[in-house]
Amino acid sequence: MTQETISTDVVIIGAGPCGLFAVFELGLLDMKCHLIDILDKPGGQCAELYPEKPIYDIPALPVVSGQELTERLMEQAEPFGPQYHYNEMVEELEKLEDGRFRVKTDGGLVFEAKVIVIAAGGGSFQPKxxxxxxxxxxxxxxxxxxxxxxxxxxxxxxxxxxxxxxxxxxxxxxxxxxxxxxxxxxxxxxxxxxxxxxxxxxxxxxxxxxxxxxxxxxxxxxxxxxxxxxxxxxxxxxxxxxxxxxxxxxGLTMKLGPIANWGINLHENLIPVDTEKFQTSEPGIFAIGDINTYPGKLKLILSGFHEAALMSQAAVRHAYPDAKVTFQYTTSSTSLQKKLGVA
Amino acid sequence: MRIILLDGKGREHELEAVEGWRVMEIIRDYGFPIVADCGGACACGTCQVEVDPAWAAKLHEPREDELDMLDQNYGGEWSRLSCQLIMTAELDGLRVRLSDIAIREAA
Structure with missing residues (x-):
């Protein structure tokens, strides 16, 4: 099967809560994202394991179901036009000579991206x-x-x-x-x-x-x-x-899967990252959410959100080293509000 | 308060238990192979244990969602999800065995 290569700023592996929020944070910095997920729907564990179960520790949402959290994150990401590719498992990840990365899925999709974000939770869902x-x-x-x-x-x-x-x-x-x-x-x-x-x-x-x-x-x-x-x-x-x-x-279970073959350092099936950039052992490949590990790591959705924000700042500097990145607030920045479609 | 845990090789371990804690949390805290992917939400089945038959009657009946998870994880007659068992004074001395499923999923 021959497929046209999709070129983009960022390929996010995993469309769970952290991957979805990364679209938002990267989007504020003008980074375009494609998300790939092995499931047939967004939400990751929230959608597959506990769509109906209430979650009580999302800031400002005293109680929210996995399904509703997913829908709200999709809505928040929507202004940035993310492209979703479901039922696809990333099989290969290789570095190109120009510093970008090539991603191939089991369904034959090929991507070339400046930055890779692994937000794959417990790995890929596979049949038990x-x-x-x-x-x-x-x-x-x-x-x-x-x-x-x-x-x-x-x-x-x-x-x-x-x-x-x-x-x-x-x-x-x-x-x-x-x-x-x-x-x-x-x-x-x-x-x-x-x-x-x-x-x-x-x-x-x-x-x-x-x-x-x-x-x-x-x-x-x-x-x-x-x-x-x-x-x-x-x-x-x-x-x-x-x-x-x-x-x-x-039913389904989570396995690390092909991630083990991508040449990045692993520790007990997790990806060690630094806590400034949430970058892996390979510059340009970042890891956020349940799949990463660092001293003091807590596997909480809210930690993943924080990781997404910091990762995005590092990712844009990696992708566009010459661009001037200024930190702005959505409450006061007209340019951010334009991106969000509210100004 | 304690739990007696039999590991994959049948060795006995005495674990200090805390009232109100889930048996899953206690076993995992000691570093035994339980991944508990879903964090105790009765949604992944990776914390399956086999309860000593002498203790089974002291436990509450499994809820429907626990039965569902045992279905998906090849549960046997004495299988329970340890995330659904909460320590009380009555359960002091509870004997459980790590299931092959839990060990396999944690490998």
């Missing part, structure tokens, strides 16, 4: 793998953690494991084209839309699929091709399930 011995040998051949093309599952004996929306949705969607459909879950309760749960029960009633209570403990097959699994029932007894395809849906 069930702890079944030897499952790696089947991955990509007969065990899949997502459905990219439904057609791949036509005439397959599909077993789905899990009790959330993904598990239920794919059970219902793949059942008509699969040769057989079975669902296994550790209890008879689901964290899914009630309508989906009802549909699944109806399919079981009509004998179009089977539902098992229990957990998979062993996989059987050869050369990556599954032939069946052993499951442990809630009564402690084991039983066999015949299948040639397994789709485990256990």
């Amino acid at each position: 793998k069930p702890p079944i011995p030897g499952i790696e040998a089947y991955e990509g051949k007969s065990v899949f953690y997502s459905v990219k093309r439904m057609e791949n599952f036509r005439n397959k004996k599909v077993l789905i494991s899990g009790g959330g929306d993904s598990a239920l949705d794919w059970t219902i969607n793949l059942q008509p084209i699969a040769e057989s459909m079975q669902l296994i879950h550790r209890r008879d309760g689901f964290r899914a839309a009630p309508d989906s749960v009802n549909k699944m029960h109806a399919l079981v009633e009509e004998k179009k699929m089977q539902f098992h209570l229990g957990q998979i403990v062993e996989l059987h097959g050869d050369n990556g091709q599954l032939t069946g699994v052993t499951a442990k029932g809630n009564d402690g007894n084991n039983y066999e399930i015949e299948c040639d395809t397994l789709l485990p849906f256990f």
Whole structure:
């Protein structure tokens, strides 16, 4: 796939609260930003882990949900025209001869930027793998953690494991084209839309699929091709399930991922930075929010906001060493107010 | 007040507990492998422990969101999220084992 290279001032890796606020702080200094996130939406952990949970320690917002905080940060960043690229994981980051950086994503997007801001929280969200011995040998051949093309599952004996929306949705969607459909879950309760749960029960009633209570403990097959699994029932007894395809849906977890290969110093899966510029061991690459570490670091959203502000001052000087940067307040500066579209 | 923690190798550790603290916070404070990505919001499941069956009945029943997280994290019969267990005088001496999931996620 050939893609046109996108040139910009800043590529921000991660569209969580810190990445979003960095757009604002960088924007006040006339830096244009592109944000890349592995999720299909902005907000990072706030959106993926706890959209409904109240947060109580954002200054001036006595209580706010992760979802609302995300929406407000998006609104605040909007005057600066940030470009969002969702469902993309940054795979490669390399330094160019002219001092800029080239970023490549798994979806084939290519960026060239003067400055990189890593605001990746706990790393990239990736599917949780069930702890079944030897499952790696089947991955990509007969065990899949997502459905990219439904057609791949036509005439397959599909077993789905899990009790959330993904598990239920794919059970219902793949059942008509699969040769057989079975669902296994550790209890008879689901964290899914009630309508989906009802549909699944109806399919079981009509004998179009089977539902098992229990957990998979062993996989059987050869050369990556599954032939069946052993499951442990809630009564402690084991039983066999015949299948040639397994789709485990256990939600997402955060892994450092490709960041480890970018040649910047790491300490226990975190990126050490200085507390003046929040710069990494590579000049021009900055790290803010949960992913960085420094003496006294607190993993708080408000700390990330502060880091974004200081980082931006350093980032603009890195990108435009000859430009004169004056510090101004949004309350009094007409030029900042023009940028915000309020003057 | 104390917690007895069994680590991944089955070794016993006696941890000084504080009333009102989450068991997750106490275990993590001692440096055992619990990442607690979500910071105790019952939203990531990385603080899973297995409670000694003798102690299980002394704990409150898991809420629906804790059950959801145990679903996503391959919870077993005695599994709980340690961020949902808050130390009280009644729980002095609580015995829990670090789960394989917690250890794997912290690796």
